[in-house]
Amino acid sequence: MNENHKRCGSEGWRALVRHTILPWALADVDLGEDVLEVGPGYGATTDVLAESAPTLTAVEIDDELAAMLTNRFAGNRSVVIDPELLPERLEAAGFDAVDVRTNEFGWIAQATRI
Numbered sequence: 001m002n003e004n005h006k007r008c009g010s011e012g013w014r015a016l017v018r019h020t021i022l023p024w025a026l027a028d029v030d031l032g033e034d035v036l037e038v039g040p041g042y043g044a045t046t047d048v049l050a051e052s053a054p055t056l057t058a059v060e061i062d063d064e065l066a067a068m069l070t071n072r073f074a075g076n077r078s079v080v081i082d083p084e085l086l087p088e089r090l091e092a093a094g095f096d097a098v099d100v101r102t103n104e105f106g107w108i109a110q111a112t113r114i
Contacts, residue, residue, distance in 0.1 A: 009042035017044040026052070040081075043069050050079050 022045060035053040040046040040060050046069065049056050057080045060066040066081055073079040 008044060013042075014044045014047065018048050022048050040069060041065060043072060046073070046079070050076060054078055056080070 031049075031053045033053070034055045035049055035057070037046060037049055037056060037058040040058040041062075042065065043058075046056070046058050050073065055078050058069060060069060060081060070081045073081060
């Protein structure tokens with residue numbers, strides 16, 4: 001994790017994601033029942049997706065962020081934080097949609113119904 005990435009945990013970033021970025025990115029997307037989020041980072045998108053999808057699995061490879069997200073969503077049974085979701089398990093999991101994003105000036109907002 002780099003220093004710039006820490007900005008993604010700010011309240012300003014959370015508000016921008018909730019009120020601007022995700023409404024735009026998800027405008028025409030039916031997420032379905034089971035959503036996979038790749039790289040939730042500090043969880044700004046996870047917060048919104050957890051309210052929109054009945055089941056959300058978030059894969060975070062950074063141990064510190066995965067632990068933070070696990071603690072934060074501990075009371076929400078519809079959210080699973082999985083730091084080790086292996087590619088061979090993806091097909092068997094049967095996700096309806098996947099959310100993939102990059103940030104730090106290379107923003108790609110993509111939600112795809114699969």
